[in-house]
Amino acid sequence: MYIVHVASECAPVAKVGGLADVIFGLSWEHAIRGHDVEIIVPKYDCMRYDHVWGMSVSHSDLWVPWFGGSINCTVWFGFVHGRKVFFIDPHSNDNFFNRRTFYGCHDDVMRYAFFCKAALEFMLKSGKRPDVIHCHDWQTGLLPVLLAEVYQHHGMGAQRVCYTVHNFKHQGIFGRDILDATGLGRHDYYFSPTQLRDDHNAAVLNCMKGGIVYSNFVTTVSPKHAWEARHTPQGHGLGGTLNAHQGKFGGILNGVDYNTWNPELDGFLPCRYGIETLDDKYHNKDALRDRFWLYKSDKPIISYVGRLDDQKGLDLICHAAHYALSKGAQFVLLGSPSNNVIYNQFAHLRNQLGQSVDCHIELGFNEELSHLIYSGSDMMIVPSVFEPCGLSQLIALRYGTVPIVRSVGGLADTVFDKDHAHADLSARNGFTFNDLNNQGLESAMNRAISLYYDYPGHFRILMANGMRSDYSWNHPGTHYMNIYDLIRHK
Ligand code: ADP
DSSP states (O other): EEEEEESSSBTTBBSSHHHHHHHHHHHHHHHHOOOEEEEEEEETTOOOOOOOOEEEEEEEEEEETTTTEEEEEEEEEEEEEEEEEEEEEEEEOOOOOOOOSSOOTTTHHHHHHHHHHHHHHHHHHHHHOOOOEEEEEETHHHHHHHHHTTTTGGGGSEEEEEEEEEETTTTOOOOHHHHHHHTTTOHHTTTTTTBOOOSSSSSSSEEEHHHHHHEEEEEOOOHHHHOOOOOSSTTTTTHHHHHHHGEEEOOOOOOOOTTOTTTTTTOOOSOOOOOOGGHHHHHHHHHHHHHHOOOSSSSOOOEEEEEESSOOHHHHHHHHHHHHHTTTTTEEEEEESSSSHHHEEHHHHHHHHHTOEEEEEEEEOOOHHHHHHHHHOSSEEEOOOSSSSHHHHHHHHTTTTTEEEEOOHHHHHHHHHHHTTTSOGOOOOOOOESSHHHHHHHHHHHHHHHHHOOHHHHHHHHHHHHHOOOSSSSHOOOHHHHHHHHTTEE
16 A cells, blocks of 8 residues: 655654654554555754654645645755655745744644645655545645645545544644635635634634544544543544544554664663563663762653643642652653743752752753663553653553553553552553542652562562563554555545
């Protein structure tokens, strides 16, 4: 099968969060099964070009219709660790992707509307006719709209779209100007409630709703979150639309790329280890302490790696730091704040705890360092308000780092409490809590720290259970292939 992913991120070249990992991992899973898989992303100036091999011009004179005129683009091609990736590089005063940042610009919706249009125009002009175009998140929600309303009439009538929502919180809200820019026009038609009109604000349109309405199949990234999105406020207002399209909507748990995230092969680790050589994990714990000047003692290290966004339970993360220290544990955080207010909140935490020999707060994005933290920690907290899937707990499991998570979304689908889970003893792999407050978090952290000190043998069993579980792309790869097959033959 011929599959093209169109997305705003791809690890490790353009990575903000889990979306990037999914593009990287899922595309490879299908490629090694013999499918023809390509990826289209914007050519950002802030990409990690050191991970692109053989960058060359693939299409030098692509004119993309835009408002009344058109914008000239170069399309580049390169391999990203074996994946075939095309990079869209527009030349205009808008400088859509030369902003020294991936997201957070005032015209983000315009930037990605252009990207959708350019990706389709590129496929059209270069004769690419994939069986399935797989779009991701609000940034590519307009692609299936443009395909159905415009491009199918130009010879792309056979292409099917699978649309995956990685996060319902960001939906891409826009107005008439984007309809004019993309050539969709017909304001009244798109402002219909069954089309793109936002379900809660009749004055605006919604990219993600467009993706849901127009795609042949829609997924989100865990079964539990598929349910939450339809039946709880976690759909962020799209529950009604999802219910209307429930026949083509489901949840597929994300996988983790086990070539990248594998403690036996991981080139970033000072000492590689596996389930049979678990003691070697503690060389990484030593290295992590060396890196951050932490005191060497028998204390466990509890860590957090991830974006710092309201979604992630910021107050609980701060509380976890204080609570860990008060309970005789060390605490390490690597986090990328999503805005200045959050940056200041964690800079304050760093000031409060930074002098402690048991704590380190690192603000920023650092892929290499994250590997050391996953491997060198004993436990990892993920106290999210909502979590569509969550990859950090899956990576932690793989590295024998026991997750302590709030039981929502994909976290509930993947972490089974040592004491309370319905799962088999051999499937229990961490600690969970339900209540979104300090007491909830403390109950789980307390049990984890106590087990570490009082029953180290039992703690090890938990580590091994996690390392043994299979959260590779193997199963999800098959689920997505079944969906592609289904929509192809419809
Ligand atoms: P989300 O998609 O909401 O950001 P996930 O848990 O699904 O959360 O995926 C996060 C991914 O991004 C993981 O691979 C995690 O290691 C990585 N990541 C997030 N923040 C950072 C950071 N500051 N430095 C390094 N890696 C990070």
